[in-house]
Amino acid sequence: MDASPTSPRTNRRAEQSRNLIQDALTRLILDRPEHRITVTTLCREAGINRSTFYAHYRTIERVLDGMERAFAERLPLINEDHPMSENLDEYEKFLRYCRTHSARFIALRRTGKLEGSMLLRAETLDLSTHRMPGRRNDEMHRLLVSYAVEGTLAVIERWLTEPEPLTPEHLSHVLLGATLSLDTVESSLDLESFD
Template identity: 30%
Template sequence: MNKSESKYFNTALRMDEALIALLEEKDLGYITVKEICRQAGVNRSTFYLHYETIADLVDEALEMINRRFLSYFPQQEEDVLGNLGSRNRDELVLVTREYLLPYLRFIRDNKKVYRAAFRNPGSMGANARYRELKQRILGPILERFEIPAARRPYYIAYYIEGIAAIVKEWLRQDCADEVEMIADIIESSVRPRDGSHEK
């Protein structure tokens, strides 16, 4: 990357971060180009050099967030999932620490993004973010449990919404509790244990 590309990238990154900070305070429909420029420390002509509309900036910010998110999951999908068809049913759970710990670390390290996503779920593509989880992990496990296809969306909704509720509460507390504790809470909600993890 040469110097001008680096400057262009850094300016775009500042605008991404400015949008995320503003989304934490208000809905997307009320955010103006002027506010984004003021927050990012750039002028309007710089904004329009990079984007035609705020929607273009939203798309770029989501792409940046997704790249950042994937970097928290070092394992290949096959390593995490293993061979679902050959695993015993009692080894299969919809949510495990393999996914939870990196996911929760990402949330803790990107609190502003998640507060903005909960405040503006449509504009931040929250449903799209869960699409991969539904298709690649939850769907195949429910199929392995022989849950009828018509019932699967309800099971998936239950798990996704339940985890989201715990994450929202954690964010309300500024992620003060340890990642491992939140993972324990989510795991015990999915697969109740004898209480040995409670402290």
């Protein structure tokens, strides 16, 4: 975000304005192609003037970046050094956030922005480097991380649009199990043949 609040009241008002802008952009993305959305259209949809928009963001892209960052920062990363219940709790928190902000999640999926930041976060933190020391093929590992992240996002999107979805608790078990099973895939491959 581009603005820096100076007091709690200003902070609350700024947060409210940013939410109005993000909610309006979400509605517009769900209604029309992203390239047809202008700052003027966005301000009209949000019920704000352009100076309010520019007090918080420089471009529509920056609004999307802020929305995207909120999801990416909550992406659960598996830590095998922690009890499984902690990993499940992290997945549940993420799923609850996705459900609370389901329209934003779906809008970001339409723009393709969500995948990039999630992959970057997963690769930067390197989901499972410590699992296979000395035997990991970097390209194969990146492909499996990509598969896990993009598959997880697709499953969550489908979950958000289902009429009677699983509970966050149940889905967290499914996603964690699927992600952990990729270790078995990676370890069972003859990685020497991929080098």
